[in-house]
Amino acid sequence: MLTASQEIVISYLAQQIISKTGQAFVSKPIARRSVRYENGQRNTSDFSAPVNSTGSLLKSLRFEIVGTTLVIYANDYVHYLVYGRGPTGTTGGNGSVKNEILQWIKAKGIRPTDEITENQLLFLITRKIHREGSSIYLKNGHNDSGLLSSVLTNELQDDFNGKFTAQIVKELNESFDAN
């Protein structure tokens, strides 16, 4: 069970992690790849862009200290932003992609051209992702996109360790060993 000061130190660490994670969502460019089909030719094009668009992911960040464990929460699709979303297998999707894309279309104010409706646009985008995978997957496969690699920096870890926690744990262990 954590002492009061240990909980304060861990809360401070959690606030720093959430702040850095939020910054990464909003401003860190992630390498991606787009796919277009023109005249039967499959053409790819690489680009970089941050992952945050509607702001819902940023708002979902929160933390909880459960016993002696720090848990950071975010919307579940953050997994796909780190490891990419591959093509949908034979089991089919669960509708989550469609819902997220619809929110993204509305948040970005995207208006379909060529006299297609918003629902048709939604269908086309979603089908593309189901067939090819997300732009992050197309570029990185299921490898780490690097979205969160700048969060737990050495500086942050040193700051946390410097706030006596490691020393207290060491002393507690010595006290238990002595007894």
Place this chain on the structure above:
Amino acid sequence: MTTIVDDIRSSLTQYNQDIEFSHGRPLDTALSAVKLKINNYLVCLDTIPVNGTLGDRNRTGSVAISWLKLDKPDSHADKALNQASVQSMEEIAQECDKECMTWANTFADTYSNKYSFGPYNGFPAYRVKNMLTGFVITFQVTYKFPTC
């Protein structure tokens, strides 16, 4: 002979009778046990891990004290963003830092015949449990024993 916890408790009561004191409890338990009023302090003393046994001339203890106060819901972090009538979290942390260090020096003076004190380390604590701001200090004490 009183323990260091008794000495700290007694010293805090003499320093400020409106301090709510908690020893060895997690924050949630400490908060639910006290009816903390705005402008009063909650002082949480961690369980003190001790190296050495009774009678050991090099017996030391590591003290960690969290000196906390309720922050208001509209307290901004920075003084510059705050309304004049509402204390910012920055100001609350500075106030707790000052109070805590004043008490710590008083305690060291009062009990200098019983303990010797290592240097203080400290850092501010902002919006803990979404409601508390303050300052945490840590220091080492070495127990003194009378020599014949």
